């Protein structure tokens with residue numbers, strides 16, 4: 001777990017440099033501050049995750065009940081075009097403040113994600129970016145807790161938070177180092193278009209993903225002195241870019257070739273194409289694992305990062321490697337533990353429950369109990 005000292009150092013640095021004191025995540029609060037906060041929060045006992053969807057067939061998801069709508073004042077979107085789109089079509093609350101159960105249902109209903117995949121993502125998000133007391137996570141910036149007067153912005157984290165879920169070398173978002181960790185960046189998208197023209201015949205596909213993944217890592221090594229591509233980010237960095245070839249392609253076609261006009265809709269506008277049908281959801285976990293492996297195999301690189309200067313990429317031998325099937329699970333647990341080293345009371349209870357729910361997404365992996373059984 002030595003690498004978490006780096007992670008923690010980076011997170012603390014991030015907080016000190018960019019975050020105003022009002023915008024600390026729950027995990028950054030001292031025990032005393034927490035003790036003062038808890039009575040003012042709507043603390044819930046987290047319910048178990050929803051089960052698998054009964055209906056996994058290809059179906060119209062850009063439908064009358066789920067129209068795209070522009071953002072209203074106060075709505076938040078973040079680094080993930082997948083969940084941004086679900087919120088902008090009303091599969092998730094349009095304000096972007098969600099529970100893990102809402103995430104599981106939306107991923108299953110809107111995209112055809114299988115239950116284990118949806119659970120793994122949703123509970124990892126809550127544990128490293130959310131508020132385990134109120135059971136809420138923001139899909140973007142940290143947000144005020146609902147029901148508090150005056151609202152306490154410390155109460156809900158968000159997916160923008162750097163080096164937990166969000167990380168470097170994204171395809172259409174800049175590295176956190178350069179000041180914006182989550183907004184769509186047109187010049188990066190233009191680069192993706194260029195790679196799609198060169199390697200995908202004008203579409204985004206797994207061949208494009210393999211080449212552009214390597215390119216983005218090389219760019220970050222050359223430009224970002226604090227480039228980090230280890231632990232959970234190393235593994236999600238292959239999976240999240242596999243998603244578009246599976247979930248952003250119309251399910252009636254399902255050939256892994258994503259049109260760039262459709263890609264732009266998802267990545268920039270959080271919008272399904274007109275008449276968009278989701279993929280058949282009966283085998284999507286295996287499809288994701290397989291696709292991530294194809295991307296990795298194109299240019300295998302080891303987890304690592306720069307050491308404070310550019311072009312100093314050093315392999316992190318402690319980080320799970322790509323052939324470790326449980327690496328994502330243990331990475332997210334380790335990150336949660338680094339954020340909550342010694343939780344007490346209802347916080348400890350809720351963390352233990354949520355860690356148990358997280359494991360339901362990784363049933364082939366030995367369960368770990370950092371806070372006891």
Ligand code: HEM
Pocket residue numbers: 079080081082083103107111113121122125159160165166167168169170171172173240241243244247248
């Ligand atoms: C609860 C479920 C999910 C969570 C919490 C989540 C979270 C995230 C986060 C934090 C990132 C940013 C990583 C980075 O720094 O690049 C990301 C990226 C991404 N996510 Fe998700 N995600 C989820 C599900 C999905 C789904 C279902 C899809 C596709 C349908 C998707 C598509 C993507 C894509 C394409 C990226 C890469 C963006 C880029 O590199 O520019 N995600 N996701």
Ligand SMILES: *[C@@H]1O[C@H](CO)[C@@H](O)[C@H](O)[C@H]1NC(C)=O
Pocket residue numbers: 014015018019160161162179180181182
């Ligand atoms: C992400 O970037 C935004 C603005 O660019 C910033 O306000 C936010 O604090 C950053 N998130 C972090 C440090 O987690």
Ligand SMILES: *[C@@H]1O[C@H](CO)[C@@H](O)[C@H](O)[C@H]1NC(C)=O
Pocket residue numbers: 174180185186187188
């Ligand atoms: C987008 O990324 C490019 C290249 O990485 C950077 O130079 C530019 O400032 C970014 N643009 C915005 C609007 O953030």
Ligand SMILES: *[C@@H]1O[C@H](CO)[C@@H](O)[C@H](O)[C@H]1NC(C)=O
Pocket residue numbers: 199200201205206207208256
């Ligand atoms: C991507 O598209 C190119 C051009 O059509 C094609 O040669 C390649 O086989 C495709 N890759 C995948 C994985 O579909």
Ligand SMILES: *[C@@H]1O[C@H](CO)[C@@H](O)[C@H](O)[C@H]1NC(C)=O
Pocket residue numbers: 283286287290
């Ligand atoms: C599910 O997808 C995997 C990976 O592509 C494939 O090997 C397997 O045959 C598929 N299973 C079914 C039942 O289609």
Ligand SMILES: *[C@@H]1O[C@H](CO)[C@@H](O)[C@H](O)[C@H]1NC(C)=O
Pocket residue numbers: 307308309311312313
């Ligand atoms: C960082 O890595 C570079 C290149 O490998 C090396 O020259 C330098 O001494 C390292 N710096 C630190 C602080 O470890």
